[in-house]
Amino acid sequence: MDISLQKVAYRYQENTPFETLAIKDVDINITSGSYTAIIGHTGSGKSTVLQHLNALLTPTSGNVVIGDRLIESGRKNKNLAPIRQKVGIVFQFPESQLFEETVEKDICFGPMNFGVSEEEAKHRAKKALREVGLSEEYLTKSPFDLSGGQMRRVAIAGVLAMEPEVLVLDEPTAGLDPRGRKEIMDMFYRLHKERNLTTILVTHSMEDAAIYADKIVIMNKGNVYKEGEPEAIFSNSEDLIEIGLNVPDIVRFQQKLETLLGYKLDRVHLNMETFIMEVSDHLKKKEDNQ
Amino acid sequence: MMGKMIIGRFVPIDSLLHRLDPRSKLIIVFLFICIVFLANNAATYFILAVYVGLMIMLSKVPFRYIYLGLRPILWLILFTFCLHLFFTKDGNLLFEYGWIKIYEEGLRMGILISLRFFLLIIMTSLLTLTTTPIELTDALETLLAPLKKVRFPVHELALMMSISLRFIPTLMDETEKIMKAQMARGVEFSSGPIKNRIKAIVPLLIPLFVNAFKRAEELATAMEARGYQGGDGRTKYRQLIWKQMDSVMIILLVLVAGLLLVFKS
Numbered sequence: 001m002d003i004s005l006q007k008v009a010y011r012y013q014e015n016t017p018f019e020t021l022a023i024k025d026v027d028i029n030i031t032s033g034s035y036t037a038i039i040g041h042t043g044s045g046k047s048t049v050l051q052h053l054n055a056l057l058t059p060t061s062g063n064v065v066i067g068d069r070l071i072e073s074g075r076k077n078k079n080l081a082p083i084r085q086k087v088g089i090v091f092q093f094p095e096s097q098l099f100e101e102t103v104e105k106d107i108c109f110g111p112m113n114f115g116v117s118e119e120e121a122k123h124r125a126k127k128a129l130r131e132v133g134l135s136e137e138y139l140t141k142s143p144f145d146l147s148g149g150q151m152r153r154v155a156i157a158g159v160l161a162m163e164p165e166v167l168v169l170d171e172p173t174a175g176l177d178p179r180g181r182k183e184i185m186d187m188f189y190r191l192h193k194e195r196n197l198t199t200i201l202v203t204h205s206m207e208d209a210a211i212y213a214d215k216i217v218i219m220n221k222g223n224v225y226k227e228g229e230p231e232a233i234f235s236n237s238e239d240l241i242e243i244g245l246n247v248p249d250i251v252r253f254q255q256k257l258e259t260l261l262g263y264k265l266d267r268v269h270l271n272m273e274t275f276i277m278e279v280s281d282h283l284k285k286k287e288d289n290q
Numbered sequence: 291m292m293g294k295m296i297i298g299r300f301v302p303i304d305s306l307l308h309r310l311d312p313r314s315k316l317i318i319v320f321l322f323i324c325i326v327f328l329a330n331n332a333a334t335y336f337i338l339a340v341y342v343g344l345m346i347m348l349s350k351v352p353f354r355y356i357y358l359g360l361r362p363i364l365w366l367i368l369f370t371f372c373l374h375l376f377f378t379k380d381g382n383l384l385f386e387y388g389w390i391k392i393y394e395e396g397l398r399m400g401i402l403i404s405l406r407f408f409l410l411i412i413m414t415s416l417l418t419l420t421t422t423p424i425e426l427t428d429a430l431e432t433l434l435a436p437l438k439k440v441r442f443p444v445h446e447l448a449l450m451m452s453i454s455l456r457f458i459p460t461l462m463d464e465t466e467k468i469m470k471a472q473m474a475r476g477v478e479f480s481s482g483p484i485k486n487r488i489k490a491i492v493p494l495l496i497p498l499f500v501n502a503f504k505r506a507e508e509l510a511t512a513m514e515a516r517g518y519q520g521g522d523g524r525t526k527y528r529q530l531i532w533k534q535m536d537s538v539m540i541i542l543l544v545l546v547a548g549l550l551l552v553f554k555s
Contacts, residue, residue, distance in 0.1 A: 015354075081478075084473065084475075097493075099497050144500065158475065
């Protein structure tokens, strides 16, 4: 399912002294089956953009097209349930949305709100729990007895069980240990590949964006600052440094190595293997020449 | 939705009322609440309305904004108005339709009582609109200080007050966050049958309570870690200074009270 934001602006607390313009003139196109990363500082408007993706917010001006639905500014949009079912959002610190007595009930909550039968919801709960890397014995436990990381996984399972076509992730690994981070990010990537799940990742981590995304959108001060493929975005580090962001560690390493060798590599490498291959090829050639 | 709530919210602008000592503001509002009950006819209510209008002007808070704050309680005022209108049976009969009988006294009482409500609410919201919660609790603490003699825990009370005021916006933000998360999971808070909407409160309230308790515990730990031990010997960063303008404002209110005494029937 495609989602596109067209000239979207959003004001918080309109017509009060606290009015603030969060985003303006934002154009973003998300094509079906893509993996898009949205990067930016806190306050750059990432979270506001994210809430337009399933019509939690209606733009102050501009349009949002979600699949075949048009969300226009200044209109009361009714019957949003189908959109909410198709676009699942994992919010920041999603463990704070858990409320049921058992993990199973909590995971079933979303699907059953969208009219899935109890039997089917339970089946999905089992499946989703397996996907997030927890065993079935957790189904009968209270979510409040789990550790923080396990709660996070249960909350994510609750969104996966809705079987959305588009998955929006708002810093899903904030506050987790490195191993948990990698496991969860890998899991999302696997789902993206296996089910052709359109994924939108809001993150601070240049590394995650470089590894997983096939398109990057950089937000700054409520605007889209830059967008494009990861290689293109990270091949020009000055632009990023100017707004206080940086390129991933591996790109910085490549830049240092290039000055050391006095040689420019063919392109920016975002993964270790191709990087090592090119460097070793280059060194071999140099040796042969001598 | 939350954006429209202004009760207990501070408007950060500069005005005469903003600069007043919070103690004098607190005393003024308290006195005002007392003298409102002196008013009982058109002339006295007119005097009060002029006074309140003057205060709104001095506060420089946009009028539209005060109206936004009043809107949630308009229903309550309307309700009291109707109670008086339909159930007071004094004076001449003005209107009759079936079992509905409206008397002159009922209409008069209805108008005056709702006006009283109106003025009281405007004055109290002006207090919170022009005074930060911290200033308010500071003022309360100094004003209540004499009660320490009878072992009344004034400092603890002020602390409780400032903590709860401090966390109103935090809890509001959190409510909104959890609402959105549950809406993304298919909960409808603002449409659908009433039964479903009432049910929708459960997935909102439980996480809110759980988080509030967690936060309270963290706050207590953080305070202890920084050596907090109550009011004795604790000095203040913000000093309250009583200025000439504070005395002037109080005298003004006393004058208004005098006028009310003269004109009341």
